[in-house]
Amino acid sequence: xxxxIIAAVVAITAVIWVLTAVFLSAPxxxxxxxxxHDLHIDRxxxxxxxxxxxxxxxxxxxxxRGVPKPKQLYRLRRIFDEGFTGSPNEAEQLGVEITPVNxxxxxxxxxxxxxxxxxxxLLYIHxxxxxxxxxxxxxxxxxxxxxxxxxxxxxxxYRLMPEHRRKxxxxxxxTALRFMLGNGPSxxxxxxxxxxxxxxxGGNLTLMLSAWARNERMEPVNGxxxxxxxxxxxxxxxxxxxxxxxxxxxxxxxxxVARLPGPIRSxxxxxxxxxxxxxxxxxxxxxxxxxxxxxxxxVSDCExxxxxxxxxxxxxNAQGSPVTLQVWPDMVHVWQMFQHVSPEARQSIEEVAEFxxxxxG
Numbered sequence: 001x002x003x004x005i006i007a008a009v010v011a012i013t014a015v016i017w018v019l020t021a022v023f024l025s026a027p028x029x030x031x032x033x034x035x036x037h038d039l040h041i042d043r044x045x046x047x048x049x050x051x052x053x054x055x056x057x058x059x060x061x062x063x064x065r066g067v068p069k070p071k072q073l074y075r076l077r078r079i080f081d082e083g084f085t086g087s088p089n090e091a092e093q094l095g096v097e098i099t100p101v102n103x104x105x106x107x108x109x110x111x112x113x114x115x116x117x118x119x120x121x122l123l124y125i126h127x128x129x130x131x132x133x134x135x136x137x138x139x140x141x142x143x144x145x146x147x148x149x150x151x152x153x154x155x156x157x158y159r160l161m162p163e164h165r166r167k168x169x170x171x172x173x174x175t176a177l178r179f180m181l182g183n184g185p186s187x188x189x190x191x192x193x194x195x196x197x198x199x200x201x202g203g204n205l206t207l208m209l210s211a212w213a214r215n216e217r218m219e220p221v222n223g224x225x226x227x228x229x230x231x232x233x234x235x236x237x238x239x240x241x242x243x244x245x246x247x248x249x250x251x252x253x254x255x256x257v258a259r260l261p262g263p264i265r266s267x268x269x270x271x272x273x274x275x276x277x278x279x280x281x282x283x284x285x286x287x288x289x290x291x292x293x294x295x296x297x298x299v300s301d302c303e304x305x306x307x308x309x310x311x312x313x314x315x316x317n318a319q320g321s322p323v324t325l326q327v328w329p330d331m332v333h334v335w336q337m338f339q340h341v342s343p344e345a346r347q348s349i350e351e352v353a354e355f356x357x358x359x360x361g
Contacts, residue, residue, distance in 0.1 A: 026234035026262070027278065027286060032314040033238070039301065040326040047343045050330060052086075056341065057248045057332050060084045073131060073162075080128065080137035087140035087340040094143040104179035106172045107157040109135045113146040118184045119192040120360070122151040123177055123209075127200025127228075127334055129254070130169055131161045140339045141199070141227075144346070148353040151195065152185045158205075166273030170281050173205045174212060181219055193360055195223045197352070199334045200305070203229025203297075207284035207312065210292050223359040224295040225352050228305050228334050229312070231285040233269050233277040236262055237307035246302035249333035254304060285312050292321040296355040298348055300331035326351065 060079055067075050083089045091098040099110040112118070122145060126138040135142070135155035142153045158172035181191055198206035203226035210224045235258050244255040257265060269277040280287025285308070295316070299309040309325055316323040328335070331344060338345045 026232060026236040026266075026283075029232075029237075029285060029311050029315065032311040032318070033307065035314065037310065037313070037325050037327045039329050040298075041328060041344075041347075043329040046330050049342050050335075050344065053332055053335060053338045053342050053345075054248055056084060056086055056338070061248070061252050077132045077134075080132055081134055083137070083140075085140060085337045085339075085341065087338065089136055089139040094139060096139075096143045096146055098139070099185060101154070101185075103154060103156060103183070104175045106176050106179070108176060109155050109157075110185040111135075111139065111142040111146050111153040111155055112185050113143065113150075116146050116150050116152050117192075118152050118186050119189070120149075120151045120195075121180050121184060121191045121193070122146075122149065122153045122195040122197055122356075123173075123180050124153050124155045125158065125173055125176075125196070125198035125202035125205045125209075126155065127198065127202040128160075130166055130201045133160075133202075138199070138337070141336055141349075144336075144339050144349045145197065145352065148349045149195075149356040150353075151193075151356065154180050161272060166269075166282065167275050169201075169205060170208060170275075173209055177209055177213065178218075191219075193222045194219065195225065195356060195359075196221055197225035197227070198229070199227035199336065201230055203227055204231065204233070204284065207231060207295075208281055210295065211280060211284060211287050211289070214291055214293075221293045223356060224293050225355065226295065226297045226309075227336050227348075228299050228303060229284075229297065229308060230305055231283065231308040231312040233273070233282045234262065234266050236265075237305075237311060239307035240304050243302055243304045243306060247304045247333055250304045258304065285315065288319070289316040289321055289323075290319040292316060292323065294355075294359045295321070295323040296326070296352065297323065298326045298328060298336070298351070300333065300335065301327050301329050302331070303333045305333065324355075 097112045124142050126133040142155045146153045156176045159168040196206050240258040244251045266277050275282050313323045313325040336345050336348045
């Protein structure tokens with residue numbers, strides 16, 4: 001009897017494994033591993049302040065040591081909102097006006113620098129593995145974008161996991177984009193220019209919106225900006241494992257997941273998100289990347305999501321979309337957060353401002 005039970009369990013496990021491998025694992029996109037992209041700046045020109053950025057990241061990781069696993073998520077949320085990057089996050093310190101708003105049912109805030117146009121609007125979607133982060137934690141980026149680009153930034157507080165499923169973040173992002181098309185910081189009026197930006201998980205949602213808005217035949221987005229985005233929710237791109245040790249931000253937390261067999265990773269994503277990781281709403285890389293808006297993507301050569309960017313850009317370019325990739329050397333994941341520490345973070349935002357200006361006509 002025991003042998004029969006064991007045999008049944010093994011058989012069921014094998015069936016689940018095969019079904020997961022066939023229906024949930026990533027389609028082969030290795031053809032888009034090439035071409036590789038030249039570094040945007042010389043490695044020898046990386047500033048000395050980059051060492052301080054890495055110190056701040058390591059200090060953040062050290063704050064989690066000794067914290068019980070069940071409490072680490074909530075500790076991380078507090079660390080991010082308190083501002084571990086060395087940047088202030090209060091309106092007075094940042095020199096911007098911050099106004100809470102209900103964006104069609106999604107909690108959000110307008111971040112508006114002096115002189116920013118109320119009719120040129122940028123939807124910002126924060127990162128944090130879909131489980132941490134908020135408009136407050138990312139004010140150093142949103143305020144910098146408003147100042148440099150002259151845009152009013154709508155920063156959304158989308159629903160996080162595990163309290164909500166991944167598809168809730170997708171729905172909130174879609175709702176916020178629709179809201180921003182017809183509403184600005186001064187109330188209801190149509191936008192003249194529309195941009196969408198996000199980092200990491202927020203970059204994933206940003207790229208999802210790029211294709212979704214095209215499919216919905218909405219008013220065209222003038223430009224898309226993605227900082228170190230996740231494009232493949234199956235975590236199957238080569239750098240997900242190759243760069244674990246060189247990525248101090250993602251390596252400690254995401255590394256163990258990246259080392260799991262592919263079918264297990266895909267099954268975990270399915271359970272957490274209630275959508276297949278092969279669905280383009282979850283993995284923008286796997287969708288149709290033709291006829292997309294002008295897109296600027298910035299990624300570090302040493303982070304785990306490096307190849308997420310490479311494959312997305314190569315596929316988009318092959319399908320005729322104007323997507324530009326900047327590969328920066330030796331930066332931490334989403335180094336743009338460290339505005340008050342890193343010259344490269346400030347230069348990155350300046351590059352975004354040039355992109356916005358070039359796509360505002």
